[in-house]
Amino acid sequence: MKLDFTPEETAFRDEVRAFLKEALPGDLRRKMIDREHLGKEDIVRWQRILNARGWAVTHWPVEYGGQAWTPAQRYIFQEEMALAHAPEGSPFNVNMIGPVLCKFGTPAQKEKFLAATANIDIWWCQGFSEPGAGSDLASLKTTAVRVKDSGGDHYVLNGQKIWTTQAQHADWMFGLFRTDSSGRKQQGITFLLLDMKTPGITVRPIETIDGGHDANEVFFDDVRVPVDNVVGEEGKGWDVAKHLLGSERSGIARIGLSKERLSQLRALERRLTDDGTLTPAEQARLAHKLAEVEVELRALELTQLRVVAADAHGGGANAAASILKVKGTEMQQRMTELVLELAGPAGLATAPHDPAGGDDAEDGWVAAAAPFYFTMRKVSIFGGSNEIQKNIIAKTLLGL
Amino acid sequence: MDFELNDEQKMLQEMATRFVSETYGFSQREHALKSDAGWSREAWAGLAEMGLLGLPFAEEDGGFGGGGVEMMIVMEAIGRGLMVEPYFATVVLAGAVLRHGASADQRAAIVPGIVAGETIVTLAHHEAGMPRHATAARTRAMRDGEGWILDGGKIGVLHGAGADRLIVSAQGEEGLSLFLVDADAPGLRVEGARGYDGVPVASVHLSGVRVGADALIGAAGQGEAILTRAFEEATAGLVAEAVGAMSETFDLTVDYLKTRQQFGVTIGSFQALQHRAVDMLMELELSRSMAILAALSLDSDADQRSRNIAAAKAQIGKSGRLIGQAAVQLHGAIGITAEYKVGHAFKRLTAIDALLGDRDHHLAALAEKGGVYRAAA
Incomplete structure (x- = not known):
């Protein structure tokens, strides 16, 4: 047993660090530090810089633009990205549809979509949840009825998706649709790709408690989708979705993000101590809370590293892996909670801070604290809520 | 970075775990507790026979030169068995004082007796x-x-x-x-x-x-320096013992959830209980990670070592309490009888928190040092 990274891994870390220092535009970095909302153009810009370096879609198969990195390298890359305040690429492009098409796509689909997805020439959104199908995703009802007519071989879609992140910017959607309702609910679901410009699609914004607009409702009214846009087989969409929801284990706990937020908290602690905002009793209380959260982060970090190391040996450490999403999201939320507490009453004003109020660079965090806290509640809900995760662990790992 | 045991360590684990499961079951432990001394000389002789009493001592002192990982392996097995023999007191804690402070003559006079199971030092x-x-x-x-x-x-x-x-x-x-x-x-x-x-x-x-x-x-005048070092090593051992006791507690609880029937079904089919069991699993895995961190930190520089070990002890203080309490609760009344192992594991986990600084002690120490991570996390 040993804790340290190998000299090769350390050299790799240095290489990544040097690249990020050089390549990350200063204005993007500033926005990230201030927790400002990143626009589509920000994310696309950064993704293309990464893509030019060959690092946009590193966990895809090499033949489609990925890197033959070890789990440790993937972990290091993600951690360095977070510590450098680099934005993450679109998860829908990079982590979801890309890997799905690499595995299940037809040659024509790969040709048409993969390079464009890596470069975000196509911006994807995910059409999974419906008003009646959240945690119980397989009960989705939006229909895709196959018709052959003068217009060709098509599915006709009717129904509604909800919580569709970034649908207002999306060029294409990948989603799950019901092509058959005669069998078990997991059967008869088909994974389809659709152009968001197709007639009959309506996108309606949902405002969320952080004041932002990331989520949408998407309505389908006789939307025609060519049968060539099926991924995998008709009726086998559930298997495709399961693949999408999960095999990459090197970064689930998002240790890098939490470490970056911890360093922000430590900087705030120093500042609010020096400027007299915190009383000595409050300082002591804060120091204790930070110690507490750091103990848990260290334990989570080691747990993630155990999984990374096990993956290099071809798997195992499943009990450790199972806890990463639940504990990782709780940790991310805890960090935003602590920042919110430090913002105090000044954090009530969530509008962009008063430019007359002082140094912009220093004070962005105050206005961002509450929206960030509110929006991060979603991380324990999406992608299978933490309660669903616990159900899965109880069943698959504990045999209950 | 590697968290696999090597072949010798796997053998050690196999040997220690088998010794505990085959010779130190609940009834043997009860028997030892009821004896005058309150612990088993026979089990002690068994540990000596396997060489485990000499584990951390240098080979030139008659020991086996085991390091942090070897100690973790053995203490985890001891934790699983809730062994009350003086392994922690004599081999781990007094042993660390002797290794870091005693002269060659003193070690020559004492260590062989410990290794042979003839001398108890505390x-x-x-x-x-x-x-x-x-x-x-x-x-x-x-x-x-x-x-x-x-x-x-x-x-x-x-x-x-x-x-x-x-x-x-x-x-x-x-x-x-x-x-x-x-x-x-x-x-x-x-x-x-x-x-x-x-x-x-x-x-x-x-x-x-x-x-x-x-x-x-x-x-x-060297007492403080020697004790500081010895306490750190002993804490790493205690953390591993806690992981063993937590593992045993967790396994017993999951088994119970699968067998106990109420309302015509096994109680493990109830989601409220499933989620508590998963909470136990999470604390166990986090603690296991910290036991590994502590074991691997023993040879780090003093600053890193003390931070990591304090963090590990703070973690198991919390996890041990959560797991112990949840195990008793999920067992219901059987969890509070003295005739069943879970209650005893709960008590040992409770005692471990109190030994060598409890969670609050170590959190306060970490707060004073500026946290678990060195400056610029």
């Missing part, structure tokens, strides 16, 4: 009215010619009544020093009792106890 350091887990003492050491005279009182001395030799901390002109004292030294009185976790514990009174110059461990 540390007598804590005192009433002193800050808990401090490396200071009020017991006095006065010069007496070449030797010393010790006066004072100690509490919480693990296996004190059964010990052949005590390592007594005492304050002298040069600062805190450590002394080897024979259990039958005139002026030494030991009052044995039983801890709620089954481990014998004692109060020690020293009244004009004379020791020779050769009783001093290290140099005069």
Whole structure:
């Protein structure tokens, strides 16, 4: 047993660090530090810089633009990205549809979509949840009825998706649709790709408690989708979705993000101590809370590293892996909670801070604290809520 | 970065785990607890026979030169069995003091007896009215010619009544020093009792106890440095023991959820109980990670070592309490009977938090140091 990274891994870390220092535009970095909302153009810009370096879609198969990195390298890359305040690429492009098409796509689909997805020439959104199908995703009802007519071989879609992140910017959607309702609910679901410009699609914004607009409702009214846009087989969409929801284990706990937020908290602690905002009793209380959260982060970090190391040996450490999403999201939320507490009453004003109020660079965090806290509640809900995760662990790992 | 055991370590794990499961079941443990000494000489001889009593000592001292990982493996097995024998007191804690402080002559005189299972040595350091887990003492050491005279009182001395030799901390002109004292030294009185976790514990009174110059461990005034180092190593061992006890507790609980029937179904089919079991699993895995961190930190620089080990102890304090309480709750009434292992594991986990600094102690220490991570996390 040993804790340290190998000299090769350390050299790799240095290489990544040097690249990020050089390549990350200063204005993007500033926005990230201030927790400002990143626009589509920000994310696309950064993704293309990464893509030019060959690092946009590193966990895809090499033949489609990925890197033959070890789990440790993937972990290091993600951690360095977070510590450098680099934005993450679109998860829908990079982590979801890309890997799905690499595995299940037809040659024509790969040709048409993969390079464009890596470069975000196509911006994807995910059409999974419906008003009646959240945690119980397989009960989705939006229909895709196959018709052959003068217009060709098509599915006709009717129904509604909800919580569709970034649908207002999306060029294409990948989603799950019901092509058959005669069998078990997991059967008869088909994974389809659709152009968001197709007639009959309506996108309606949902405002969320952080004041932002990331989520949408998407309505389908006789939307025609060519049968060539099926991924995998008709009726086998559930298997495709399961693949999408999960095999990459090197970064689930998002240790890098939490470490970056911890360093922000430590900087705030120093500042609010020096400027007299915190009383000595409050300082002591804060120091204790930070110690507490750091103990848990260290334990989570080691747990993630155990999984990374096990993956290099071809798997195992499943009990450790199972806890990463639940504990990782709780940790991310805890960090935003602590920042919110430090913002105090000044954090009530969530509008962009008063430019007359002082140094912009220093004070962005105050206005961002509450929206960030509110929006991060979603991380324990999406992608299978933490309660669903616990159900899965109880069943698959504990045999209950 | 690698968290796999090597082949020798796997063999050690296999051997220690099998020893505990085959010879130290619940009824054997009960039998040992009911004996006069309160622990099993037979089990102790078994540990000696496997070489485990010599595990951390250097080969030139008659030991086996095991490191942090080997100690973690053995302490986890001991934790699974809730063994009440003086492994922690003698091999881990007193052993660390001897390894880091004792002269070659002293080690030659004592270590072989420990390795053979013939000598029980324990540390007598804590005192009433002193800050808990401090490396200071009020017991006095006065010069007496070449030797010393010790006066004072100690509490919480693990296996004190059964010990052949005590390592007594005492304050002298040069600062805190450590002394080897024979259990039958005139002026030494030991009052044995039983801890709620089954481990014998004692109060020690020293009244004009004379020791020779050769009783001093290290140099005069080195006591604090030696204890600091020994406490860190012993804490890593205790963390591993906690992981063993938590694993056993968790396994028993999951088994119980699968067999106990109420309302016509196994109670493990109830989601409220499933989620609590998963919460236990999470705490167990986080603790296991910290036991590994602690074991691998023993050779790090002093700053990193103390941060990592404090963090590990703080983690298992929380996890041990959560797992122990949840296990008792999920078992229902059977969890609070003395006739079932889970309640005893709960008690041992509770005691482990109190030993060598509890969660609050280590969190406060970490807060003072500026946290778990070095500056610029």
